[in-house]
Amino acid sequence: MRKIIIGVMGPGEKATAIDVQNAYELGKLIATQGWVLLTGGRNVGVMDAASRGAKSVNGLTIGILPCYDSQGISEAVDITIFTDMGNARNNINVLSSHVVIACGMGAGTASEICLALKGNKKVILLSVDEESQNFFQKLAPKNVYVVNDVENTMALTKQILNHTKT
Amino acid sequence: MRKIIIGVMGPGEKATAIDVQNAYELGKLIATQGWVLLTGGRNVGVMDAASRGAKSVNGLTIGILPCYDSQGISEAVDITIFTDMGNARNNINVLSSHVVIACGMGAGTASEICLALKGNKKVILLSVDEESQNFFQKLAPKNVYVVNDVENTMALTKQILNHTKT
Amino acid sequence: MRKIIIGVMGPGEKATAIDVQNAYELGKLIATQGWVLLTGGRNVGVMDAASRGAKSVNGLTIGILPCYDSQGISEAVDITIFTDMGNARNNINVLSSHVVIACGMGAGTASEICLALKGNKKVILLSVDEESQNFFQKLAPKNVYVVNDVENTMALTKQILNHTKT
Amino acid sequence: MRKIIIGVMGPGEKATAIDVQNAYELGKLIATQGWVLLTGGRNVGVMDAASRGAKSVNGLTIGILPCYDSQGISEAVDITIFTDMGNARNNINVLSSHVVIACGMGAGTASEICLALKGNKKVILLSVDEESQNFFQKLAPKNVYVVNDVENTMALTKQILNHTKT
Numbered sequence: 001m002r003k004i005i006i007g008v009m010g011p012g013e014k015a016t017a018i019d020v021q022n023a024y025e026l027g028k029l030i031a032t033q034g035w036v037l038l039t040g041g042r043n044v045g046v047m048d049a050a051s052r053g054a055k056s057v058n059g060l061t062i063g064i065l066p067c068y069d070s071q072g073i074s075e076a077v078d079i080t081i082f083t084d085m086g087n088a089r090n091n092i093n094v095l096s097s098h099v100v101i102a103c104g105m106g107a108g109t110a111s112e113i114c115l116a117l118k119g120n121k122k123v124i125l126l127s128v129d130e131e132s133q134n135f136f137q138k139l140a141p142k143n144v145y146v147v148n149d150v151e152n153t154m155a156l157t158k159q160i161l162n163h164t165k166t
Numbered sequence: 167m168r169k170i171i172i173g174v175m176g177p178g179e180k181a182t183a184i185d186v187q188n189a190y191e192l193g194k195l196i197a198t199q200g201w202v203l204l205t206g207g208r209n210v211g212v213m214d215a216a217s218r219g220a221k222s223v224n225g226l227t228i229g230i231l232p233c234y235d236s237q238g239i240s241e242a243v244d245i246t247i248f249t250d251m252g253n254a255r256n257n258i259n260v261l262s263s264h265v266v267i268a269c270g271m272g273a274g275t276a277s278e279i280c281l282a283l284k285g286n287k288k289v290i291l292l293s294v295d296e297e298s299q300n301f302f303q304k305l306a307p308k309n310v311y312v313v314n315d316v317e318n319t320m321a322l323t324k325q326i327l328n329h330t331k332t
Numbered sequence: 333m334r335k336i337i338i339g340v341m342g343p344g345e346k347a348t349a350i351d352v353q354n355a356y357e358l359g360k361l362i363a364t365q366g367w368v369l370l371t372g373g374r375n376v377g378v379m380d381a382a383s384r385g386a387k388s389v390n391g392l393t394i395g396i397l398p399c400y401d402s403q404g405i406s407e408a409v410d411i412t413i414f415t416d417m418g419n420a421r422n423n424i425n426v427l428s429s430h431v432v433i434a435c436g437m438g439a440g441t442a443s444e445i446c447l448a449l450k451g452n453k454k455v456i457l458l459s460v461d462e463e464s465q466n467f468f469q470k471l472a473p474k475n476v477y478v479v480n481d482v483e484n485t486m487a488l489t490k491q492i493l494n495h496t497k498t
Numbered sequence: 499m500r501k502i503i504i505g506v507m508g509p510g511e512k513a514t515a516i517d518v519q520n521a522y523e524l525g526k527l528i529a530t531q532g533w534v535l536l537t538g539g540r541n542v543g544v545m546d547a548a549s550r551g552a553k554s555v556n557g558l559t560i561g562i563l564p565c566y567d568s569q570g571i572s573e574a575v576d577i578t579i580f581t582d583m584g585n586a587r588n589n590i591n592v593l594s595s596h597v598v599i600a601c602g603m604g605a606g607t608a609s610e611i612c613l614a615l616k617g618n619k620k621v622i623l624l625s626v627d628e629e630s631q632n633f634f635q636k637l638a639p640k641n642v643y644v645v646n647d648v649e650n651t652m653a654l655t656k657q658i659l660n661h662t663k664t
Contacts, residue, residue: 114609135633280443301467
């Protein structure tokens, strides 16, 4: 009965135009597969774009929010989980995702990648800079994948799901 | 876009036969209204019964789990949120619910009622003993409602939702 | 090497004059024993009074704060632990205390008592109303103690510590 | 009244001999300054070594534990804070530290650095590899400092404390 949840993490206010475009496309493709999209739930950057992408094809979207009230929530989030625990909620984001996709980079996103690796999750890095690739691939060579486009991200996600006991 | 989430809290291993029966019925009626059911997600007592009730009419069920892996999860939960934060996750349960229904009593359930009241949420107590009624009604007279059957619980839930800014 | 930590919980803004007086006295007596005082750390009510009492005899005081910055902290707290997790920090308060003393009543305090009982901790209720006594003694008859003055609270605390594997 | 808390983060089971030696020395020097040492509190690697170093000169040591019981705690920890929230407690570690020192590298340590940077804290990286230096210095150039010995770590810590509103 348990649904497949794919987590898309990435910068909020500081997301680049490419991060946002990738996130929207990812959200759309994840929902098309029938998977549930999980993000940090706020109405900015990668979280918002991925959620809007998923809703554009009637997907189901979850937002794990750092706050306790409805200010600043993405309108494209269906299921709002209010943690009121700030950035500590990043651990919940990754523990609840079957696969974690990092779409862009920043301190918050990097904390999610680290917590995912600490929890022995597979992480896909999409369009991140060279320093990030080098750092994370050295940190956890078996659990980190580097890709440069949305299609390969999706192919890799399917492959990981096939090899994971869900 | 945000869906209405109704939280049903109650004992796990120590749930009575009546708690379990009420929970199943509540889950079913909540799902029939098109609302999402939120519970603590484990495969025992009120959590499990409410989730099974909701699934019996194809509802959507969320489980906010105290753990980080899939052991002990109710099979009737669609969306598994792994918090790995034990009973501190009780605060997330109630903050994420538009209305909180306590179905039976125990230390964990009582903590959820208290945290809900602390967060200024409305709480419906279904079939709880006299000591619980007296305690919680004195603690928060404006936010606590006492009922004795599932039908009145549902009527009251609708009334609260009508008067709440969701 | 591990120090004995005694948690004093109670209302903040809504504490009564008696709660505050009891808390100050408790803080003082706890520190006199060489025990560490743990509270919720804010500069109001029972938390503040207990911490000031402990400092009046050069005790060591810990505050487990709901926030992430220094606004609203009691000046009598030595060790500030910033959780940024709101009321979910109540679980940390009680898990970290060898004995939990509730000094007065309110929704937050009640949540701490419940979480303590859920975690199988002993809880002493000092000067709480009849409804609270009846409720908690029925909820966990073996772990709840009711007393009416600070001296008995201290005597009971010593007794519990003697019988607890710390 | 609030004491200065210095957080020393680093690998547990996977700490290198140099990490452990640095951590012990750091703990000793931090305690000598009259500062409180904060670690993750377990009886392995950097956490344990730093705590033992601090206790060797009668310092005060805090452990923010991921668990809820006393198994696996460093014997050199005075104040045990039980969070029962796994790696989400990493956020508490860094929010509670005036300065964060990373002594060695791993997924958990990296998550602490990221959460510290997200919370706008200064972080000193001691003896970390080139990939880590490049990654974190690019991520937050104004808040990350790279050093290669314990003496420079201490000098830098003092400098940061002088410029920080505590």
